[in-house]
Amino acid sequence: MTNRSLPAVAVLVIAAALTAACGDDAEEPPPAAPPAASASTPAADVPSGSTGAPGTATTPAAPSTGAGPAGPSAGTTERRPASPPPVALPVRPTGTPGARQVVDAFKAAGLKVPNPRDRSVDCGPDGLGLGCSELIATDAVTVYVFPDESSASDIAETWGGQSFRRGTVVLNYLEARTPKTDRARYEKVLTGLR
Secondary structure, three states, rough: OOOOHHHHHHHHHHHHHHHHHHHHHHHOOOOOOOOOOOOOOOOOOOOOOOOOOOOOOOOOOOOOOOOOOOOOHHOOOOOOOOOOOOOOOOOOOOOOOOHHHHHHHHHHHHOOOOOOOOOOHHHHHOOOOOOOOOEEEEEOOEEEEOOOHHHHHHHHHHHHHHHHEOOOEEEEOOOOOOOHHHHHHHHHHHHHOO
């Protein structure tokens, strides 16, 4: 290599490094050029929104919408709550055992209550809409507690022979794997609660 080609090679290496460091600008649109004012017209004489000299057709500038590449401005952004409001369930009557208390009584009596799940949210309007106060589901039986005996009686009649009612508490066997012979034991424990 001669001394003359060394500066040319250095320039090419530096240009390649700058191109690699800056990236390919072909993906981005070129920046808009500012409107050119006529040499004979000072900038102060050009009307606002005009892009040319007097006597030429001008197009008014588009009003700013506040929208940029990220979308609408903060003033028009729809705000959503972080989480849905809590469901307001009817209150369980005083003196009535709660669904968890019934399940615990079954367990204490040696009855199977596998996989207990609190599904009280299903009582509300976003769930099944049954209007119950509490709901605990197990693989053996589902325990519903209603705010009044009338509601409990209505739902127990709807479920027919697949349920048992004592006051405001209803045992449901529709989704359960409980043999009919064992159901009497669950019902006896519920009847003994107070």
